[in-house]
Amino acid sequence: MTTTIEPMPTERPRERRQRVQAAETGMAVLKGLADLGGRATLTALSAHVGEPSSKVHRYLVSLGEEGLVSQDAATQQYFLGPEAIRIGMAAMRQADPIRAAEPALVRLREALEVTCFVAVMGNKGPTIVRFEEPGLPVTVNVRVGSVLSLLWSATGRAFLGYLDERAVHAMAKEELASALPEQRGLLDAKRPIDSLREAVRAAGCACVRDVYLRGISAVAAPIRDHTGRVCAVLTALGATGGFDALETGPIAAAVRREAAAISATLGCTEPARG
Amino acid sequence: MTTTIEPMPTERPRERRQRVQAAETGMAVLKGLADLGGRATLTALSAHVGEPSSKVHRYLVSLGEEGLVSQDAATQQYFLGPEAIRIGMAAMRQADPIRAAEPALVRLREALEVTCFVAVMGNKGPTIVRFEEPGLPVTVNVRVGSVLSLLWSATGRAFLGYLDERAVHAMAKEELASALPEQRGLLDAKRPIDSLREAVRAAGCACVRDVYLRGISAVAAPIRDHTGRVCAVLTALGATGGFDALETGPIAAAVRREAAAISATLGCTEPARG
Numbered sequence: 001m002t003t004t005i006e007p008m009p010t011e012r013p014r015e016r017r018q019r020v021q022a023a024e025t026g027m028a029v030l031k032g033l034a035d036l037g038g039r040a041t042l043t044a045l046s047a048h049v050g051e052p053s054s055k056v057h058r059y060l061v062s063l064g065e066e067g068l069v070s071q072d073a074a075t076q077q078y079f080l081g082p083e084a085i086r087i088g089m090a091a092m093r094q095a096d097p098i099r100a101a102e103p104a105l106v107r108l109r110e111a112l113e114v115t116c117f118v119a120v121m122g123n124k125g126p127t128i129v130r131f132e133e134p135g136l137p138v139t140v141n142v143r144v145g146s147v148l149s150l151l152w153s154a155t156g157r158a159f160l161g162y163l164d165e166r167a168v169h170a171m172a173k174e175e176l177a178s179a180l181p182e183q184r185g186l187l188d189a190k191r192p193i194d195s196l197r198e199a200v201r202a203a204g205c206a207c208v209r210d211v212y213l214r215g216i217s218a219v220a221a222p223i224r225d226h227t228g229r230v231c232a233v234l235t236a237l238g239a240t241g242g243f244d245a246l247e248t249g250p251i252a253a254a255v256r257r258e259a260a261a262i263s264a265t266l267g268c269t270e271p272a273r274g
Numbered sequence: 275m276t277t278t279i280e281p282m283p284t285e286r287p288r289e290r291r292q293r294v295q296a297a298e299t300g301m302a303v304l305k306g307l308a309d310l311g312g313r314a315t316l317t318a319l320s321a322h323v324g325e326p327s328s329k330v331h332r333y334l335v336s337l338g339e340e341g342l343v344s345q346d347a348a349t350q351q352y353f354l355g356p357e358a359i360r361i362g363m364a365a366m367r368q369a370d371p372i373r374a375a376e377p378a379l380v381r382l383r384e385a386l387e388v389t390c391f392v393a394v395m396g397n398k399g400p401t402i403v404r405f406e407e408p409g410l411p412v413t414v415n416v417r418v419g420s421v422l423s424l425l426w427s428a429t430g431r432a433f434l435g436y437l438d439e440r441a442v443h444a445m446a447k448e449e450l451a452s453a454l455p456e457q458r459g460l461l462d463a464k465r466p467i468d469s470l471r472e473a474v475r476a477a478g479c480a481c482v483r484d485v486y487l488r489g490i491s492a493v494a495a496p497i498r499d500h501t502g503r504v505c506a507v508l509t510a511l512g513a514t515g516g517f518d519a520l521e522t523g524p525i526a527a528a529v530r531r532e533a534a535a536i537s538a539t540l541g542c543t544e545p546a547r548g
Binding site for chain 1: 294295296297298299300301302304305307308309311312313332333335336337339340341342344346348353354355356357358359360361362363364365366367368369373376500538539540541543
């Protein structure tokens with residue numbers, strides 16, 4: 001679980017305030033340079049952060065001494081340097097979708113009283129890696145370690161919709177080839193996989209009702225990393241009678257919103273739909 | 275060309291020093307967290323940056339307020355947050371091997387009085403995109419826009435040695451199929467491409483003497499980006515009589531060193547050999 005950082009009770013308020021301001025201004029200058037595409041003139045950067053250029057320049061000197069910013073002698077532009085790349089890469093490497101999803105699982109369970117989980121794409125298919133149940137859980141025969149169907153589970157469909165990879169396509173075709181006639185009949189006759197993918201992308205989530213597990217409905221949305229790639233899927237499920245699995249319903253909206261928030265903490269800047 | 279950032283003459287020295295210190299300490303804490311893999315306890319981070327934990331904590335509060343650092347409530351660890359990823363991605367996007375190579379081209383030209391250039395892998399093969407000549411240039415029939423051989427030029431061999439991609443292999447096989455017998459005779463009889471690749475990787479550079487252009491020798495080394503991938507090649511060339519093209523010679527050492535320095539400014543942390 002992630003929280004904001006609380007001040008230590010021992011520190012002197014005045015000292016803290018001073019140090020904080022200068023460090024925060026430094027970070028604001030760094031973020032401003034990122035806002036402007038990682039490269040800008042002093043004039044443009046000062047206008048963007050809303051500080052006088054003499055002040056911004058002093059911070060750029062500090063950022064330069066720490067290797068976070070360099071200056072191009074030909075154009076006089078400032079740009080984010082190798083230390084900024086190194087910090088970003090360390091941030092990306094430690095960003096973990098499962099850990100990042102934990103607060104969302106707790107919020108979904110408590111706000112909607114639903115069973116919810118996070119799945120990743122394993123070598124056998126979508127695999128549940130974290131599972132949260134409400135106080136009065138619905139009985140389902142899936143748990144941590146369960147591998148789900150790509151074509152018939154909401155979780156699998158959320159992966160299928162966004163993971164445009166050869167191995168995933170091959171897995172989907174294999175499932176289709178071995179599907180029972182009544183399962184096959186639920187999909188588009190001519191373009192079963194492509195139309196499924198398009199529907200998921202248009203909705204930004206996958207919703208199933210009594211398809212994969214009898215009496216169970218589920219809603220799943222993609223969690224994406226800093227490259228925009230789907231690295232996990234967030235799913236909520238419940239007994240069909242008391243669970244609104246409509247794309248336009250409140251559960252789908254909450255699952256999409258939480259998945260987008262997790263994606264943002266992983267550095268994703270792309271919208272999930274389309 | 276990249277330089278360090280000079281202070282503005284108008285600023286008051288005392289004020290500058292204060293602001294600089296706090297901003298630099300903030301950056302040092304951020305870099306320290308990256309050193310420790312992007313995630314650490316306050317104790318470990320304080321020990322690493324060599325500051326008392328109460329002080330480091332104040333800076334972490336600032337970094338947290340700007341979204342660069344978050345805290346894991348379960349483990350109490352601090353970790354690099356989404357803004358650190360965003361800044362790193364902006365830094366990577368604007369990192370340009372051609373621009374980054376300019377100071378190296380000037381240094382090589384001035385220190386060694388050699389012709390030198392930067393090439394990227396174009397759709398037709400290695401393509402010269404920046405070219406520097408000394409005051410008394412050697413006459414060569416390559417210039418900006420020239421596409422070079424993958425198998426017979428030093429530049430091409432440097433790409434071939436490090437770019438393990440299908441399109442590059444296909445291009446190399448095509449060149450081999452259309453090679454003249456005397457060109458083919460210069461390569462290993464059984465494993466012409468693989469042995470070339472191994473030799474380049476062992477030396478960290480590619481050296482040719484009168485192979486691609488009559489009377490011309492050249493030395494080329496890979497420029498790598500933050501993922502370790504070769505994004506460009508740095509090459510020095512000269513008339514064979516006055517140009518030491520030995521792998522162990524001073525020109526090869528300078529080209530390797532400059533290519534590694536450019537790679538470092540692009541965020542590469544991997545060594546070039548092996």
